[in-house]
Amino acid sequence: xxxxxxxxxxxxxxxxxxxxxxxxxxxxxxxxxxxxxxxxxxxxxxxxxxxxxxxxxxxxxxxxxxxxxxxxxxxxxxxxxxxxxxxxxxxxxxxxxxxxxxxxxxxxxxxxxxxxxxxxxxxxxxxxxxxxxxxxxxxxxxxxxxxxxxxxxxxxxxxxxxxxxxxxxxxxxxxxxxxxxxxxxxxxxxxxxxxxxxxxxxxxxxxxxxxxxxxxxxxxxxxxxxxxxxxxxxxxxxxxxxxxxxxxxxxxxxxxx
Ligand code: ADP
Numbered sequence: 532x533x534x535x536x537x538x539x540x541x542x543x544x545x546x547x548x549x550x551x552x553x554x555x556x557x558x559x560x561x562x563x564x565x566x567x568x569x570x571x572x573x574x575x576x577x578x579x580x581x582x583x584x585x586x587x588x589x590x591x592x593x594x595x596x597x598x599x600x601x602x603x604x605x606x607x608x609x610x611x612x613x614x615x616x617x618x619x620x621x622x623x624x625x626x627x628x629x630x631x632x633x634x635x636x637x638x639x640x641x642x643x644x645x646x647x648x649x650x651x652x653x654x655x656x657x658x659x660x661x662x663x664x665x666x667x668x669x670x671x672x673x674x675x676x677x678x679x680x681x682x683x684x685x686x687x688x689x690x691x692x693x694x695x696x697x698x699x700x701x702x703x704x705x706x707x708x709x710x711x712x713x714x715x716x717x718x719x720x721x722x723x724x725x726x727x728x729x730x731x732x733x734x735x736x737x738x739x740x741x742x743x744x745x746x747x748x749x750x751x752x753x754x755x756x757x758x759x760x761x762x763x764x765x766x767x768x769x770x771x772x773x774x775x776x777x778x779x780x781x782x783x784x785x786x787x788x
Contacts (some may be wrong), residue, residue, distance in 0.1 A: 543729030546657060546687070548665040549584070552788065553683060553692040553718060555672040557705025559590065562695045562726040565758065566784075567671035568596045568767045570693075571627055573785030576771050579666035582621065584656050585682075587673045588644055593631045597624035598765020602634050608661060618661040625768035628665070630656045650682045675705070677712045681740060684716040691721035693749060693788055698728050698736040706737070710744055722747035724784055729754040750784040753777070 554567035564587060571583040585593035594600070601622045607615045610786065621628040644652070662668065672692075673679055683689060692713045696706035706723065713720050723744075725737030728751045741748040752758070757777045761770045771781050 542622060546662060546668070548662065548666075550666065550690040551668045551670065551687055551763070552690050552721070553670045553672050553680070553713075554695060555680070555692050555709050555713060556674045556695045557707070557709040558702065559674045559780050561567055561695055561702055562752070562758075563587075563674060563695045564592045564596055564671050565762045566695045566724060566726055566752065567669055568593060569758075569770055569781045570785050570788060571667070571669045572625070572768045572771045573782050574667050574669075574788075575626055576782070576786070580664060581663050582628040582630075582662050582668045582672045584668060585629070585633065586630045586653055586679050587671050588649060588652065588679070589673050591631045591633035591636075593629060593671055594622070594624075594633045595765060596762050596767050597623040597629055598607045598767075599629065602739050603630065603660075606661070618642065619655070619659055619662050627768070628662060646678055649678050653679060653682050654686060659698070665749045666759065675709070677716065680712060680716045680718060687716050691719040693721050694723045694746075696723060696737050696740075698725055698733040700736065702732075703736050703740045706740060707744065710746065720744075720746050722749035725751040727754040728752065747787075749787040750780065752780045752784060 554563055556563040571581050575581045585591045599622050603622050604620045605617050606620050606623055608618050610616050621630045694706050694709050696702045710720050723737050723741040723746055728734040733753055738748040755777045757775055761767055
């Protein structure tokens with residue numbers, strides 16, 4: 532995998548990250564978080580330094596998917612000007628640096644965010660977190676709405692967004708909206724990934740939609756029991772480490788991204 536733009540995209544926030552990639556979807560339940568986490572682990576498997584931000588503030592599931600119950604710590608750091616400042620140290624889960632809204636709310640607590648609060652939380656995840664040097668920062672976006680995308684596009688230069696969708700027609704219609712939403716806030720769309728393809732939901736719809744929208748097709752991930760079991764039990768990292776049909780598809784998608 533090569534750097535998409537090869538430039539430091541976190542400049543304005545003092546982030547030292549080469550490529551920031553948002554993972555979006557038009558609606559919930561298409562496997563966006565599963566794909567975001569497995570993309571992060573695949574890139575790590577290729578030797579990259581990777582962080583994962585769970586910006587799906589309405590249903591933050593990343594800590595569950597990567598199997599961590601740790602909380603991030605606050606730590607004092609010395610700034611360039613010699614002043615000390617308190618920064619958040621992301622949680623590490625199988626070598627992946629992770630930040631999530633789930634770390635800061637009680638489980639089962641409904642999160643009601645207004646625009647400005649959302650903006651502040653996302654800014655803290657990026658600006659006040661000690662990510663260190665990263666090759667990739669993957670951002671798991673909330674489905675559908677444009678709030679977080681707008682914030683991100685104001686704060687950072689993203690390499691782009693990938694859209695996850697399932698093959699059914701309804702899901703594809705929502706994916707079109709997601710593409711338009713990213714285009715509206717001037718985040719380039721890198722491509723579309725079809726998840727859960729196979730007998731149940733069908734196959735090939737995302738590729739056709741991608742062609743229609745003139746965005747690259749990044750591959751398909753089959754509906755697969757192994758993926759469901761490993762993600763529900765917090766073992767996504769194993770999905771890309773152990774030889775399996777799922778692994779082949781997940782690594783291929785990451786290669787295409
Ligand atoms: P989203 O983030 O889009 O809401 P999740 O990533 O939380 O979706 O996935 C929803 C459910 O679907 C989870 O139980 C997950 O394990 C399952 N899932 C995701 N992708 C697949 C797949 N390719 N095959 C089987 N189950 C999957």
